[in-house]
Amino acid sequence: MSGRSDSDVLLVGGGLANCLIALRLHALRPELKLTLLEAGPAPGGNHTWSFHGSDLRPAEREWLLPLADHGWSHYEVCFPERQRRIDGRYYTLSSTKLAQAVSALPGVEIRCEMPALHTGPQTVQLADGQTLGARLVIDGRGANESAGLVLRYQKFLGQELRLIAPHGLTGPLLMDATVAQQDGYRFVYLLPFGPDRLLVEDTYYSDTPDLDAASLRSNIQSYVSTRGWGAREIIREERGVLPIVLDADFDSFWPLADAGLPRSGLRAGLFHHTTGYSLPEAAALADDLAGVADLSSAHVGPWIRGRAQRRWQAQRLFRMLNRMLFLAAAPAERYRVLQHFYRLPQPVIERFYAGRISLNDARQILSGRPPVPVLRALRCLPPSASRIGAA
Numbered sequence: 001m002s003g004r005s006d007s008d009v010l011l012v013g014g015g016l017a018n019c020l021i022a023l024r025l026h027a028l029r030p031e032l033k034l035t036l037l038e039a040g041p042a043p044g045g046n047h048t049w050s051f052h053g054s055d056l057r058p059a060e061r062e063w064l065l066p067l068a069d070h071g072w073s074h075y076e077v078c079f080p081e082r083q084r085r086i087d088g089r090y091y092t093l094s095s096t097k098l099a100q101a102v103s104a105l106p107g108v109e110i111r112c113e114m115p116a117l118h119t120g121p122q123t124v125q126l127a128d129g130q131t132l133g134a135r136l137v138i139d140g141r142g143a144n145e146s147a148g149l150v151l152r153y154q155k156f157l158g159q160e161l162r163l164i165a166p167h168g169l170t171g172p173l174l175m176d177a178t179v180a181q182q183d184g185y186r187f188v189y190l191l192p193f194g195p196d197r198l199l200v201e202d203t204y205y206s207d208t209p210d211l212d213a214a215s216l217r218s219n220i221q222s223y224v225s226t227r228g229w230g231a232r233e234i235i236r237e238e239r240g241v242l243p244i245v246l247d248a249d250f251d252s253f254w255p256l257a258d259a260g261l262p263r264s265g266l267r268a269g270l271f272h273h274t275t276g277y278s279l280p281e282a283a284a285l286a287d288d289l290a291g292v293a294d295l296s297s298a299h300v301g302p303w304i305r306g307r308a309q310r311r312w313q314a315q316r317l318f319r320m321l322n323r324m325l326f327l328a329a330a331p332a333e334r335y336r337v338l339q340h341f342y343r344l345p346q347p348v349i350e351r352f353y354a355g356r357i358s359l360n361d362a363r364q365i366l367s368g369r370p371p372v373p374v375l376r377a378l379r380c381l382p383p384s385a386s387r388i389g390a391a
């Protein structure tokens, strides 16, 4: 049915960013008719999204925390020469819970197995030949191959296990970097979902995006048995290859000529350049978008593009740290950069993960004896080239 739509807003891609937008628009602008188009069988995909409580602004905490599946009051990190427990809230939201929340919204039409072929400012062409229209179309189809980014990768495979006996953990272990270092900076990430339920992720900050699932599975098995645990059942598995940005040219990533085509989530470049995580940015965008008076593509596109551009400018230091991690440190020594980082006061660590560091935080992050060779680290200082400044 060409050009017809019953919706005010078409959300293309039913992933994290567009599901959060649907939740907030429905809550704050209930008069709007929303349609969510998802290529897969259900919105949300197969993920667990974790975040620190301090990543969110107070208003976002109010509506997002009730959706979280799990929350803890502390977490730990563990390196060969540093172990630290941090008293701070940490949460996990599952794609199942997010899909349930969005599917329960009255008046939001969710159309799954509905891949979009082409999105325009006011139209979406579907693979089945239909063209839908709306005043506002938001492209939230996830990461795509893009110009303007020099990338490395955070890659991982995680298994949610039911153990034979309780694991004894009281909170997440965000980085256990005491494991053998291979393929770059390697650590194991543990989330205790219940006394005998545990998510175990074998994770790498790697130069390549290739993920050898069989060898990561076998690493998980050996880690679990080294800790003295035994797996009764693999409940589910997830894997990811997230972008870690070394250098960025925003205008190539999202050309000005495309400003009238609104984007969200990874597609908009709204993610943390050192972790590849995007939940805090997605929550903030959803909240702020619901307060925009003119919800048309012509207005919202440049508004989101400007926001993403400012967020990239604010992440210069993160890209510099990434260059120190990947270019100055030999792969087996990369863990030292993170080990050194975790000496910092908790508020600085929190602002780092929230992507909101101050100049003083930046000074503290860079102070002290560099954990990698000084000359190589100096070469990673940001060039004064406008390419970086423009990002």
Ligand SMILES: Cc1cc2nc3c(=O)[nH]c(=O)nc-3n(C[C@H](O)[C@H](O)[C@H](O)COP(=O)(O)OP(=O)(O)OC[C@H]3O[C@@H](n4cnc5c(N)ncnc54)[C@H](O)[C@@H]3O)c2cc1C
Pocket: 012, 013, 014, 015, 016, 017, 018, 037, 038, 039, 040, 043, 044, 045, 046, 047, 048, 049, 050, 051, 114, 115, 116, 117, 140, 141, 142, 143, 238, 239, 240, 241, 242, 264, 265, 266, 267, 276, 277, 278, 279, 280
């Ligand atoms: C396994 C995994 C774990 C992660 N864990 C965390 C975490 O703990 N915390 C965190 O903050 N970040 C995490 N991330 C990183 C990032 O936040 C997620 O990738 C997040 O889901 C990105 O959100 P998004 O909305 O941009 O894209 P996605 O959530 O990937 O959504 C894109 C959606 O678009 C759909 N789609 C694609 N093409 C089309 C099309 N042509 N037509 C219609 N629909 C289409 C896809 O099926 C998908 O559902 C994780 C990523 C992965 C892969």
